[in-house]
Amino acid sequence: MTLMYIPLFKTLEFIFKNEIICRHVQSSTFSDIYSDFCDGAYFKSNPLFSSFKHALQIQVYYDDFETANPLGSKQGVHKLGCLYFTLRNLPPHLNSSLMNIHLISLFHSQDARKYGLDKILSPFVEDVKKLEMCGMKVSFSEEPLYGTVSQITGDNLGLNGILGFVESFSAHYYCRLCITDKATAQTVFSEHDPRVVLRSKELNEQHYKNLEDSGESSCYGIKHNSILNELKYFNIADNVVVDVMHDILEGVAQYELKLLFEYLAKDLISSENILLRIYAYSYGYLDRKNRPTKINMQCNGLGLNASQTMCLLRNIPLIFGDVVPEDDNHWNLLLLLLDIVNIIFSPNITEGMIVYLRYLITEHHK
Template identity: 35%
Template sequence: MKDTLQSCLGKHNCDIDEAVVSDMVTELCEANPLNSTLSRSGPLSSAYKRRAFFEEQFGVVKPVEYVLSKEENRTFQYIPLFKSLLQILNQKEIRDFIVHDSEAQSNSDTQYRAMSDGNYYKTNELFSAGHPSIAIILYVDDFEICNPLGTSRKKHKVTAVYWVLASVPALLRSSLTSIFLSILCKAGDVKRFGYSAVLEPLLKDLVSLEEEGLYVPALGRKVKGTVFSVVADNLGAHGMGGFVENFSGSHVCRFCLGERSQFQVKEVRTRAFQVRTKEQHEMHLQTVQENPALTHVCGVKRQCVLTENLKYFSVLSGYPPDVLHDLFEGIVPREMALCLQVFIKSKYITFEELNKSIKTFPYKWSDKTDAPQQIPLNFAARKSVGGNAHENWSLLRFLPLTIGSKIPEGEPAWEVLLVLKDIVELVVSPVHTEESICYLDSKISEHKHRLLQVFPQEKLIPKYHYLEHYPPADQGLWSTCVPLDYAF
């Protein structure tokens, strides 16, 4: 600092004694509030004091460690729900969203614009009571903290449980500031000890929120709440919901009683598959519990850990379709690989021209960030173009602009992709009507028939069947693209 001060004085031709400069530096350092607070006697002099200050001034909610096995030192971290909610509901904007939902529900009979327009919300006793309530969306996912392709693969995999307020508009829900961490646990421990053990502290808070509510000083009253839905991949949803986690078996759908062998030839829209009901589900649970020799009954293995504890949560409506894995990391890359292979074999375009078109296309704004990756050389053998969800979405959207001029009009494989593109645009739409949902239903049916006409030997994976359940899910939840709201 002394050299900087002398240099500055020299620029202005100020000849000041060096002792005076030293005194000035000393005074400036002592007057600096950062130096005084971090000094040995300052209020932020140690890590302990800084943590205490942050907790007091910024409302930091500290995680609590819970023990799964004392002998083996197996633990997980939980961030108390009530403390986090109190901090969030201190903000007027968030409170207004909750109050507005209670006042605005059922305002639209013809459009699905928000959670409160869906049938599940309208028929939920807590949310439809007309009082302010807290609707929570849980998000459960695993992530690797080491190289997922290296020798440590799965060794350090962590299961994370996040939550977000469903009343917050979808545009804001995608912001990291609206997403709150609840639980961190080793994925292996979740599998070993079960969701019941890992979710126990969260479930206790949720039960209290349902029965007693949370007192919000700014509202001058207690507000009750519960879980509206759980966002997870199909494996996670089936694990938490108590359904079979083996998707090569017979009953692999959590929405209906259809058998996998029938998925190829029958459709949900024709009512060929019986939708699961509460009475049937309870009967299946009872049969499994009475006969331990049975691994499952119609895909039901055990009681859902949330339904077992929460009065207002339904296992049959609380696990929405997994759009990200069903479409953008499942059907979309698979079908693009099949159809691109046809285009190359038919000599409409070469592999090199395809990748050049993808690479040189002038993507703009967010599309530039999520620009599609070039197609790998072994895409036909892998039956996938690779890429993550956003990259595959971008590739499908821009395919008509990148290579559409090279494909002859009426090419059957091209028609398959165009119908799939229509389906994707409808699925991610922020607003639905009864007409658009019916149109989506017809497009899904058309797509299935076109696909099997062009690729008759193609064995449909279960994700195609799950896609057929999207239209009724839209009516129930307002939107099936809940997973895409998040950017974890």
């Protein structure tokens, strides 16, 4: 197996040559409003982050990409896997810049399937262990600067693979956040439901032991113990991360929009006029680059990317509000989804909005 690994400490030394970044790392701010990772309960309960307020919060991102034509004969042969990281110590507007997204390693995706992601993660995990225990010297502090992994992010398939869960969403236990079987998940809409058992470090350890003793390929959706659990201040059970782009914008939002258009075409307006309204609508200066240019009603979704879906969803009430009768159940379902999306994508939320979101999701799913 061949991979390219960029040493973590070398990258951090290079980053801290920038005075602006050094100032932001020293001036971490905390708020009662949820606007960043450091405002959440996990950050405040983590032994490292609660003891050293300037400790480095390393967010890892994993994804694969095609280097050849994804529709050609070489599909999958030259596919590469990538690990990146960002520092959550920086404010969101800086982390969205490409210059603050740093490469950890590059490898062939086929090697990841053959040898496992733990082999690929091994050099990075060893560096993080040193950062947790010994820290690193920086110019702006006499004390060593410690740090650890704060989150592992990526698409659902990539997250399941890197965290040691089954890489199939038709599996009996497919969720990496709770132990709910596939059938029960169709009637459970909140983690507060008494039927829901959330995954925990202790529960995962029990499942790892069951795997060793039984020799089975999986236990409650877990395939193996991830190498990330060797870290002192990070455990995969605490990695409560979901893929909002694929789950919402390229998932349920497109699915429900398509269902709504089919309903409108059946009873209220022709299919041709639906598309004419969408294409002719003036989306304004900010959204004109994200406006839907070609909608495919024959595919499972609408064939739009995430930005186009967000643009269309936000403007749907203005495009079709005049042709839908009041108290229409199909229309109200979409408005519920829009309320949910507005909260999920809000840059700042409060405790009350989280409670409200829970009830919105329950009402929408029912």
